[in-house]
Amino acid sequence: MAEKHLNELSPDLRRMYAKAVEAAQRxxxxxxxxxxxxxxxxxxxxxxxxxALRTAQTKRSAGESKGFFKKMMSTTSSSPQIMKAKMALxxxxxEAMAIAEEVLNGDANNPSAHRIIVxxxxxxxxxxxxxxxIETMVRLSPKDKALVVEFANAVAETGTNxxxxxxxxxxxxRTSPYDPELQQAQKNLSAHKILDEGGYNSxxxxxxxxxxxxxxxxxxxxxxxxxRVQKSEDVxxxxxxxxxxxxxxxxxxxxxxxxxxxxxxxxxxxxxALAMYDRIKAAGPADATLDRAIADVTLRQFxxxxxxxxxxxxxxxxxxxxINAEKAEYQMAECKLRTEKYPxxxxxxxxxxxxxxxxxxxxxxxxxFQKAQxxxxxxxxxxxxxxxxxxxxxxxxxxxxxxxxxxxxxxxxDEEKKDLIYNLGIVFEKMxxxxxxxxxxxxxxxxxxxxxxxSKKVDDYYAGQ
Numbered sequence: 001m002a003e004k005h006l007n008e009l010s011p012d013l014r015r016m017y018a019k020a021v022e023a024a025q026r027x028x029x030x031x032x033x034x035x036x037x038x039x040x041x042x043x044x045x046x047x048x049x050x051x052a053l054r055t056a057q058t059k060r061s062a063g064e065s066k067g068f069f070k071k072m073m074s075t076t077s078s079s080p081q082i083m084k085a086k087m088a089l090x091x092x093x094x095e096a097m098a099i100a101e102e103v104l105n106g107d108a109n110n111p112s113a114h115r116i117i118v119x120x121x122x123x124x125x126x127x128x129x130x131x132x133x134i135e136t137m138v139r140l141s142p143k144d145k146a147l148v149v150e151f152a153n154a155v156a157e158t159g160t161n162x163x164x165x166x167x168x169x170x171x172x173x174r175t176s177p178y179d180p181e182l183q184q185a186q187k188n189l190s191a192h193k194i195l196d197e198g199g200y201n202s203x204x205x206x207x208x209x210x211x212x213x214x215x216x217x218x219x220x221x222x223x224x225x226x227x228r229v230q231k232s233e234d235v236x237x238x239x240x241x242x243x244x245x246x247x248x249x250x251x252x253x254x255x256x257x258x259x260x261x262x263x264x265x266x267x268x269x270x271x272x273a274l275a276m277y278d279r280i281k282a283a284g285p286a287d288a289t290l291d292r293a294i295a296d297v298t299l300r301q302f303x304x305x306x307x308x309x310x311x312x313x314x315x316x317x318x319x320x321x322x323i324n325a326e327k328a329e330y331q332m333a334e335c336k337l338r339t340e341k342y343p344x345x346x347x348x349x350x351x352x353x354x355x356x357x358x359x360x361x362x363x364x365x366x367x368x369f370q371k372a373q374x375x376x377x378x379x380x381x382x383x384x385x386x387x388x389x390x391x392x393x394x395x396x397x398x399x400x401x402x403x404x405x406x407x408x409x410x411x412x413x414d415e416e417k418k419d420l421i422y423n424l425g426i427v428f429e430k431m432x433x434x435x436x437x438x439x440x441x442x443x444x445x446x447x448x449x450x451x452x453x454x455s456k457k458v459d460d461y462y463a464g465q
Contacts, residue, residue, distance in 0.1 A: 003045045003126050013039055017049055024052065029060035033105045040101065044094045047128045053101065054108070054132060061108040083449050085116045093120035097129075109140055111412045112447050127158045135161065138168055141412040145181065145377060148172055152185040162189055176347055176377040180292065239263055254280055261293070270301045288342045295334050302327035331355060346375035350382055362389050380406050384420055391427050399427045418444050418451055425457075434461070 006014065020035035036053035040046060085099035097120040103113040114133040121130035131154045138144070138151045148168045155165040166189060173182050243260040250256055261276035277294045281287075306323050309316055335352045342348055353368030366389040372382040383406040390399035403424040410417045425440030438461045441454045449455050 003047045003128055004043055006046070006048050009039075009043060009046065013042060017046075020049070020056075021052060024056045024059075027059070029056045032056040033060060037098065037101055037105070041098050044097060044124060045126055045129075047126075047132075050129050050132060054104075054136070057101075057104045057108040060105065082110075082112045082116070082447060085113070086448070086450065089116060089119060089123075093123040096120045097124070109136065111137055111140065111414060127154070128160070130154060131158050131160065135164070137412070137414075141414060142168055142171065143376060144412070144414060144416070145172055145176075145179070147414070149181050149185045152189055156185075156188040165189055172377055176375065179347065179377070180289065183289065236263055236266055240267070252283070254284065258290075258293075261297075265297055265300070268300075268304060270297050270304065273297050286341065288338065288345055288348070291338050291341070295331070295338075298334070299327060299331060302330070328359070332359065346372050347378055350375065350378040353382070353385060357385055357389065362392050365389050366393075380410055380416060380420070384416075384423060387423060387427070391430060396427055396431050400424065400431075403427065413447060418448065422452060422454070 006017065009017065016035055017039050020032050020039065023029075023035060024032035033053060033056050036049050036056060039049045040053065043049070081099055081103050085096045085103070088096040088099065097117050100113040100116040100120070103110050104117075107113070114137050117133045118130045118137075121127070121133070131151075134147070134151045134154050138147050141147055148165075152165040152169050155161050166186075169182060169186050169189070173179070173186065176182060240260065240263045243256055243263065246253075246256060247260065257276050257280055261273045261280075264270070264273035264276065274294060274297055277290060277297070281290055281294070302323055306320055309319055313319070332352075332355050335348065335355055338345075338348050339352050349368045350372035353365045353372055356362075356365035356368060366386065369382045369386040369389065372378050373386070375382070383402050387399040387402040387406070390396070390402060403420055407417065407420050407424065410420060421440050421443055425437045428434075428437035428440065438458065441457045441461075444451050444454045445458050
């Protein structure tokens with residue numbers, strides 16, 4: 001299903017759309033949302049109607065948000081619709097989207113409804129519709145890295161809102177400058193902008209000429225190929241050949257060397273990738289992202305050794321265990337070295353805390369997570385782990401306080417918030433506080449019945465009443 005324009009509608013739908021626009025202009029948002037929803041039920045791909053509906057929903061919600069109790073009732077009444085939409089999503093994404101829009105008619109910022117619309121829009125191949133809801137979610141949770149990266153990648157694919165995506169990315173990169181996911185998202189956006197500024201988008205639209213784009217052709221094509229998540233074998237190999245040819249003439253081009261290292265990594269040529277990274281390391285100042293890249297390639301080498309083992313050997317399990325133990329020892333030692341080398345990088349302290357936690361070194365993990373809270377991008381995740389550390393040491397009251405504080409700081413209702421609420425329920429269970437525990441699980445259940453084992457926990461609780 002492709003996104004449509006107004007001039008592709010039937011006369012009856014165009015008249016209904018016009019009535020909806022007129023109602024919105026008169027601030028009759030109830031009627032406007034009803035009409036827009038009717039239009040979209042017939043033509044889900046009419047992006048002009050979707051965008052106008054979102055504006056009307058926002059104004060309607062703003063006019064109705066008068067009092068905590070009314071807001072609570074609105075959110076609660078939406079929960080059955082959310083569950084209904086989720087059940088419809090796989091079989092009938094258009095129906096799921098229509099149900100989610102009904103939820104947004106009463107609560108324009110409902111993150112669960114927007115997530116359903118995003119998933120349904122991708123299933124229906126409506127990228128602009130998906131982007132519209134992702135943008136709303138990002139505006140509500142601008143510090144949610146996963147959302148910001150998703151938004152940036154969606155922008156890179158659709159070719160709109162690049163400046164806005166850059167603003168959100170820059171804000172996160174300012175607090176977490178060495179995050180590889182953020183850097184990759186930024187690279188994807190840069191590739192899109194080069195294509196756009198180089199004239200490719202206008203050329204595709206029929207408003208530009210080849211003369212406008214020739215000067216940017218090679219760089220644009222290379223960046224566009226690099227940004228694809230799944231590169232075909234021939235493109236990857238062609239890029240390697242191109243960069244290897246350029247390298248003797250550009251021996252100090254750090255960007256070229258690093259790109260070559262990344263391509264070698266994709267082709268599992270790990271020794272060559274490490275040689276490129278070592279070349280950069282020897283020539284330049286300390287770089288936390290470079291050290292992390294070297295560590296990642298080295299860890300892949302351990303996995304490659306396991307993959308090369310004969311699974312039918314009698315001692316296969318022992319060999320795998322030995323390599324994994326060696327891998328874990330390297331990972332811990334390497335992360336400690338990076339922590340000492342970059343003592344102010346709190347993201348590395350968080351990484352080390354996770355390794356300590358997995359190794360059941362709870363005291364060491366606690367210390368690292370307490371420090372990592374100072375990184376705004378890692379703060380809530382660090383608090384979640386910190387609470388789990390407290391719970392493992394039977395410091396349950398401290399675990400509860402930490403999780404409650406984290407929940408207060410977390411806007412919206414995404415996967416991270418569900419995780420915090422779920423962990424709080426688990427701690428209450430451990431303390432024998434069944435009523436308090438089920439209250440947390442119900443919060444998740446009402447929004448996402450499929451989350452972990454909350455459905456079973458809720459069913460078991462009420463079965464025992």
